Ligand SMILES: Nc1ncnc2c1ncn2[C@@H]1O[C@H](COP(=O)(O)OP(=O)(O)OP(=O)(O)O)[C@@H](O)[C@H]1O
């Protein structure tokens with residue numbers, strides 16, 4: 338018997354405009370449970386806006402969003418967290434005036450206890466791999482840029498999610514740390530954590546992605562394996578060629 342794969346997240350004809358700017362245009366985006374998906378596209382393509390709609394921070398003008406089979410189109414963000422969705426933002430949201438320990442304590446309130454065993458193992462793996470001490474009283478402001486980025490990934494894992502949406506988690510990192518981040522995220526994904534990452538760094542994408550979605554002017558422009566996307570002439574023209 339062939340089991341139908343579970344869909345982790347899916348959108349149907351999602352649309353969003355800001356004034357005259359089209360941020361999402363008829364977006365049909367689907368990620369299966371267990372996938373490692375990367376999303377690329379030029380600045381202003383609508384990547385962060387799509388993430389914001391997936392997690393419920395922005396409301397779509399029209400269309401539908403499903404999380405693990407449930408229609409969450411009109412579900413508030415904190416309730417989507419309870420369904421297993423974790424998000425990190427393009428700009429780091431760790432509280433600089435609080436310690437590492439305190440930053441990790443904040444999202445504990447939303448931890449999905451039904452996912453505790455696997456969730457806790459993922460969190461501990463990430464803390465260890467990133468060299469973060471969960472009891473550290475050092476203020477986040479004193480952390481290096483890389484450590485701050487990693488702290489934010491750890492903060493999302495505190496909620497024991499089943500699906501994480503990471504918006505440029507390796508931004509500003511040198512190539513060694515970028516690949517270290519990819520390695521940790523790949524391990525987490527191998528435990529069944531569905532992972533969707535917006536990332537401009539193609540070394541990261543080549544290393545981690547199973548499938549790549551290219552967004553352009555609010556539309557899904559192309560989708561395929563890393564090799565397909567790198568070889569895609571139109572993708573090279575609108576995005577990769579800029580490098
Ligand atoms: N709150 C907002 N108000 C007005 N316009 C917005 C808002 N958020 C996004 N936009 C616009 O929507 C479009 C998509 O923006 P978005 O931030 O989603 O792009 P992006 O693909 O994440 O870009 P980047 O690679 O620069 O992060 C852009 O033209 C942006 O200026």
Ligand SMILES: [Mg+2]
Nearest residue numbers: 384385386427
């Ligand atoms: Mg963005």
